[in-house]
Amino acid sequence: MVYLTRRAEFSASHLYHNPAFSAEENRRVFGKCNNPNGHGHNYTLEVTVKGEVDSRSGFVVDLKQLKEVMQREVLDAMDHRFLNKEVPEFFTRIPTTENLAIVIWERLVPKLNHARLHRVRVYETPDLFADFYGEI
Amino acid sequence: MKAHLTRRYRFSASHRLHNEAMSLDENRLTYGKCNNPHGHGHNYFLEVTVSGPVEEATGMVCNLADLDGFMCREVVERYDLGNLNAAEEFKLNIPTTENLCIAIYETVSRGFDKVHLEKVRIEETLMNSFEYAGPSGLHR
Numbered sequence: 001m002v003y004l005t006r007r008a009e010f011s012a013s014h015l016y017h018n019p020a021f022s023a024e025e026n027r028r029v030f031g032k033c034n035n036p037n038g039h040g041h042n043y044t045l046e047v048t049v050k051g052e053v054d055s056r057s058g059f060v061v062d063l064k065q066l067k068e069v070m071q072r073e074v075l076d077a078m079d080h081r082f083l084n085k086e087v088p089e090f091f092t093r094i095p096t097t098e099n100l101a102i103v104i105w106e107r108l109v110p111k112l113n114h115a116r117l118h119r120v121r122v123y124e125t126p127d128l129f130a131d132f133y134g135e136i
Numbered sequence: 137m138k139a140h141l142t143r144r145y146r147f148s149a150s151h152r153l154h155n156e157a158m159s160l161d162e163n164r165l166t167y168g169k170c171n172n173p174h175g176h177g178h179n180y181f182l183e184v185t186v187s188g189p190v191e192e193a194t195g196m197v198c199n200l201a202d203l204d205g206f207m208c209r210e211v212v213e214r215y216d217l218g219n220l221n222a223a224e225e226f227k228l229n230i231p232t233t234e235n236l237c238i239a240i241y242e243t244v245s246r247g248f249d250k251v252h253l254e255k256v257r258i259e260e261t262l263m264n265s266f267e268y269a270g271p272s273g274l275h276r
Binding site: 094127129130133135 | 137138143190195196200201276
C-alpha cells in the first residue's frame with residue numbers, strides 16, 4: 001500500500017453561529033469567531049489517497065485526475081467564497097475546520113474513480129488543522 | 137463523525153542531558169554536546185492531537201479556547217523560557233525530548249478531560265521530532 005498526498009490552497013471567509021443558541025451563548029461558545037461580519041483564512045488542504053502501485057503506469061492514482069476533482073469539488077466551490085452563504089453544506093452545519101474536513105471528504109469520495117481516500121487534512125492556520133479519515 | 141484536531145504551540149527552554157549514575161566519560165560518550173555542563177537550549181514546537189465526535193451544535197471536537205487555556209497554563213507557561221532540568225518531573229528523568237513528550241502527554245491526559253488525547257508530538261529542531269501516544273502506541 002502506498003499513500004499519496006496532494007496539497008491545495010484556498011482562501012475563504014466564515015463565521016461560527018448556531019441559530020439555536022442565544023446571542024450571549026453564541027458569543028460565549030464561539031468567541032471572536034462569532035463576529036457577524038465574518039472573517040477569513042488562507043486554508044491549506046491535503047488530500048491523501050492510498051492504493052497499490054499499478055505495474056504498468058507506476059501510479060497509485062492519476063494525479064491529474066485527482067487534481068481536477070479537487071479543483072472542481074473544493075476550490076471552485078470554496079475559494080474566495082463566504083462559506084456560510086455560498087457552500088450549501090454550511091447553510092446548516094457550522095463551518096469549523098473539523099466540518100470542512102468532513103464536507104471535503106464527502107464531496108471527494110463519490111468523484112474519485114480508482115483512488116481510495118485515506119485522509120483529508122485541512123489547515124486553518126499553520127498552527128491548527130483537522131484530520132478526517134471517514135470514521136463515523 | 138469522528139475527527140482529529142491538532143493544535144501547535146511553541147516554547148523555548150534550556151536543558152542538559154546528564155545521568156548522575158554514569159561516569160563523566162560515559163555521560164560525554166552517551167550525550168555528546170548535550171552533556172555540556174552549562175546546558176543549551178531549543179525552540180520547541182509542540183503538537184497536541186485530540187479526537188472525538190464532532191458535536192452537531194458547535195461543529196467542534198473540543199472548544200479550542202478550552203484547549204489553548206489549558207495548554208498555555210499547564211505546559212507552555214511551565215516550560216517557556218525556563219530550564220527543563222529544574223522542573224520536578226526531570227529531577228529523576230533526563231529531559232530528553234522523548235521524556236518531555238511523555239511528561240506533556242501525562243499532564244494533558246491527567247488534567248484535560250474534555251476530549252480524548254490522541255498524541256503529543258514535539259519538534260526539538262527542524263531535523264528531530266518525537267511522538268508519544270500512550271502505552272498502546274500510534275493509531276494513525
